[in-house]
Amino acid sequence: xxxxxxxxxxxxxxxxxxxxxxxxxxxxxxxxxxxxxxxxxxxxxxxxxxxxxxxxxxxxxxxxxxxxxxxxxxxxxxxxxxxxxxxxxxxxxxxxxxxxxxxxxxxx
Numbered sequence: 557x558x559x560x561x562x563x564x565x566x567x568x569x570x571x572x573x574x575x576x577x578x579x580x581x582x583x584x585x586x587x588x589x590x591x592x593x594x595x596x597x598x599x600x601x602x603x604x605x606x607x608x609x610x611x612x613x614x615x616x617x618x619x620x621x622x623x624x625x626x627x628x629x630x631x632x633x634x635x636x637x638x639x640x641x642x643x644x645x646x647x648x649x650x651x652x653x654x655x656x657x658x659x660x661x662x663x664x
Contacts, residue, residue: 557578558576558578560651560661565631570637600642
């Protein structure tokens with residue numbers, strides 16, 4: 557199962573996320589759920605880097621665990637919050653479409 561943890565600050569703004577695990581929906585290379593989660597994750601990080609270069613984000617990748625985490629160093633701006641909320645929406649939609657046995661989204 558892929559676990560997605562969304563981090564929020566006291567105001568409820570998204571400040572980061574962690575994605576870990578494998579869906580095991582299909583064989584490696586054919587797993588559409590892993591592909592969807594990977595695309596949403598990488599696209600969000602690329603968008604922040606490309607369109608919001610002033611935003612400072614810390615990214616940690618652990619290939620052995622199959623995890624990636626990202627955390628804004630400062631309070632989210634309106635623009636970074638929009639990108640992170642879009643990421644959250646995509647993950648929740650994937651969870652709803654395929655089921656929590658493959659993708660589980662939680663918040664902290």
